[in-house]
Amino acid sequence: MTSRNRxxxxxxxxxxxxxxxxxxxxxxxxxxxxxxxxRAEIEADRKAxxxxxxxxxxxxxxxxxxxxxxxxDYLDLDLLDQxxxxxxxxxxADEIVIR
Numbered sequence: 001m002t003s004r005n006r007x008x009x010x011x012x013x014x015x016x017x018x019x020x021x022x023x024x025x026x027x028x029x030x031x032x033x034x035x036x037x038x039r040a041e042i043e044a045d046r047k048a049x050x051x052x053x054x055x056x057x058x059x060x061x062x063x064x065x066x067x068x069x070x071x072x073d074y075l076d077l078d079l080l081d082q083x084x085x086x087x088x089x090x091x092x093a094d095e096i097v098i099r
Contacts, residue, residue: 030036069076070083084090091097 028035032038066079068074069079
Protein backbone atom coordinates (compact mmCIF):
# COMPACT_ATOMS: atom_id res chain seq x y z
CA MET A 1 0.00 0.00 0.00
CA THR A 2 2.87 2.36 0.36
CA SER A 3 3.50 2.38 -3.35
CA ARG A 4 0.14 4.06 -4.04
CA ASN A 5 0.90 6.96 -1.74
CA ARG A 6 4.14 7.84 -3.58
CA UNK A 7 3.81 10.14 -6.59
CA UNK A 8 4.91 8.68 -9.91
CA UNK A 9 8.31 10.18 -10.77
CA UNK A 10 8.66 8.56 -14.21
CA UNK A 11 5.82 10.44 -15.95
CA UNK A 12 6.95 13.74 -14.40
CA UNK A 13 10.49 13.25 -15.74
CA UNK A 14 9.10 12.25 -19.14
CA UNK A 15 6.91 15.40 -19.34
CA UNK A 16 9.84 17.58 -18.21
CA UNK A 17 12.14 16.12 -20.88
CA UNK A 18 9.52 16.49 -23.63
CA UNK A 19 8.78 20.05 -22.51
CA UNK A 20 12.50 20.90 -22.45
CA UNK A 21 13.06 19.45 -25.92
CA UNK A 22 10.03 21.37 -27.20
CA UNK A 23 11.44 24.61 -25.82
CA UNK A 24 14.87 23.89 -27.30
CA UNK A 25 13.56 23.15 -30.78
CA UNK A 26 11.24 26.16 -30.69
CA UNK A 27 14.13 28.40 -29.71
CA UNK A 28 16.33 26.89 -32.44
CA UNK A 29 13.57 27.38 -35.03
CA UNK A 30 13.34 31.07 -34.19
CA UNK A 31 16.86 32.10 -33.13
CA UNK A 32 19.12 29.44 -34.64
CA UNK A 33 21.46 29.60 -37.64
CA UNK A 34 18.60 28.51 -39.91
CA UNK A 35 15.81 30.14 -37.88
CA UNK A 36 13.20 32.70 -38.78
CA UNK A 37 15.26 35.72 -37.72
CA UNK A 38 18.26 34.58 -39.76
CA ARG A 39 15.99 34.04 -42.75
CA ALA A 40 14.69 37.61 -42.42
CA GLU A 41 18.28 38.92 -42.29
CA ILE A 42 19.22 36.93 -45.39
CA GLU A 43 16.15 38.23 -47.23
CA ALA A 44 17.04 41.85 -46.35
CA ASP A 45 20.63 41.27 -47.47
CA ARG A 46 19.39 39.76 -50.74
CA LYS A 47 17.24 42.81 -51.48
CA ALA A 48 20.13 45.18 -50.71
CA UNK A 49 22.50 43.21 -52.93
CA UNK A 50 19.96 43.13 -55.76
CA UNK A 51 19.66 46.92 -55.65
CA UNK A 52 23.46 47.24 -55.65
CA UNK A 53 23.63 44.87 -58.60
CA UNK A 54 21.09 46.95 -60.52
CA UNK A 55 23.14 50.09 -59.80
CA UNK A 56 26.36 48.47 -60.96
CA UNK A 57 24.73 47.05 -64.08
CA UNK A 58 23.45 50.54 -64.97
CA UNK A 59 26.93 52.00 -64.49
CA UNK A 60 28.48 49.23 -66.61
CA UNK A 61 25.91 49.83 -69.37
CA UNK A 62 26.71 53.55 -69.31
CA UNK A 63 30.45 52.85 -69.50
CA UNK A 64 29.95 50.38 -72.34
CA UNK A 65 27.94 53.02 -74.20
CA UNK A 66 30.63 55.66 -73.70
CA UNK A 67 33.35 53.21 -74.71
CA UNK A 68 31.46 52.27 -77.86
CA UNK A 69 30.94 55.93 -78.70
CA UNK A 70 34.70 56.56 -78.48
CA UNK A 71 35.77 53.38 -80.30
CA UNK A 72 37.44 53.20 -83.69
CA ASP A 73 34.32 51.76 -85.34
CA TYR A 74 31.98 54.50 -84.14
CA LEU A 75 33.25 57.93 -83.09
CA ASP A 76 30.91 60.45 -81.50
CA LEU A 77 32.52 63.83 -82.15
CA ASP A 78 30.42 65.61 -79.52
CA LEU A 79 31.53 63.15 -76.85
CA LEU A 80 35.13 63.41 -78.00
CA ASP A 81 34.90 67.21 -77.78
CA GLN A 82 33.38 67.01 -74.30
CA UNK A 83 36.10 64.61 -73.09
CA UNK A 84 38.86 66.79 -74.52
CA UNK A 85 37.41 69.79 -72.70
CA UNK A 86 36.93 67.97 -69.39
CA UNK A 87 40.12 65.93 -69.26
CA UNK A 88 42.63 68.08 -71.10
CA UNK A 89 41.11 71.50 -70.41
CA UNK A 90 41.04 72.39 -74.12
CA UNK A 91 38.96 75.18 -75.64
CA UNK A 92 38.28 76.22 -79.21
CA ALA A 93 39.91 79.30 -80.66
CA ASP A 94 36.60 81.16 -80.94
CA GLU A 95 35.60 80.65 -77.24
CA ILE A 96 36.18 82.90 -74.27
CA VAL A 97 36.71 81.35 -70.82
CA ILE A 98 35.15 83.14 -67.87
CA ARG A 99 36.10 81.96 -64.37
